[in-house]
Amino acid sequence: FDPAKKTQIRKSIDDIGDRVAIYLKKQFPETTDVKFKVENPELEDLFKKFKTIVNDGVENDSSEKGDGMQRALMLAIIQAYATFRKSNGELNGFLFLIDEAELHLHPTAQRALKTALLEVAESGDQVLVNTHSSVLVADTSPHQSIFKVEKVNKITTAVLVKESGKPAVIFDLLGGSPTD
Numbered sequence: 001f002d003p004a005k006k007t008q009i010r011k012s013i014d015d016i017g018d019r020v021a022i023y024l025k026k027q028f029p030e031t032t033d034v035k036f037k038v039e040n041p042e043l044e045d046l047f048k049k050f051k052t053i054v055n056d057g058v059e060n061d062s063s064e065k066g067d068g069m070q071r072a073l074m075l076a077i078i079q080a081y082a083t084f085r086k087s088n089g090e091l092n093g094f095l096f097l098i099d100e101a102e103l104h105l106h107p108t109a110q111r112a113l114k115t116a117l118l119e120v121a122e123s124g125d126q127v128l129v130n131t132h133s134s135v136l137v138a139d140t141s142p143h144q145s146i147f148k149v150e151k152v153n154k155i156t157t158a159v160l161v162k163e164s165g166k167p168a169v170i171f172d173l174l175g176g177s178p179t180d
Contacts, residue, residue: 013038023076024054027112028069030108031056034076039142067104075101082120094125110135115130116145134173137166 013036021034033055036149052062062073078096080120085094101117102110114136117127121143129136130149137146146161148169 014085017092018075019080019083020073023079023116024072026116027072027075027109033059037039047145068106068109071101071104072109072113075113079116079120080125082125086123096120096127098127098129100131101129102131102136107135111139114141132173134170137170137173138168154163 017034018037021031024031024034031054034055035053035055037051037053052073054065054069055061056065056069063068065073077103078098082094083094100118101113105113110133117129118141121127131137142165146166146169147158147159149156149158149167151157
């Protein structure tokens with residue numbers, strides 16, 4: 001294996017870690033560093049030896065962090081990947097599908113998440129998120145469309161929600177009862 005090539009690969013991995021850290025700091029400002037540690041793998045162990053180390057005051061493996069930090073890290077990786085694609089001339093839009101991205105995030109973090117996802121969408125990629133979060137639905141952006149998906153009598157429908165219909169959707173997301 002060419003040592004110069006190894007140095008270039010290590011630099012690229014470090015650069016990606018630096019980009020991920022920038023995006024992660026938007027949601028967790030105390031984060032100081034993200035490092036991807038890759039050991040020389042055996043072919044069958046290729047991904048078993050890959051670790052993501054996050055320093056948010058305590059440096060350890062991302063799997064030891066809380067659910068909110070892990071979700072934020074995944075989003076930061078998506079943002080870094082979108083930026084990487086654009087910087088390498090890949091201008092065709094990419095489609096990101098995210099299932100309940102807001103899980104384990106408090107409302108302030110959900111707003112930061114939405115801002116980050118809108119930044120990805122504004123750069124030409126598409127982001128589809130299914131959510132139960134009124135926070136993600138409440139604020140309006142020109143780069144978002146909201147669809148209400150329902151199953152009635154075993155038939156699933158998706159209907160575009162106009163601005164005038166958002167209060168009803170938010171009411172349903174909050175429990176659908178005035179006592180809630």
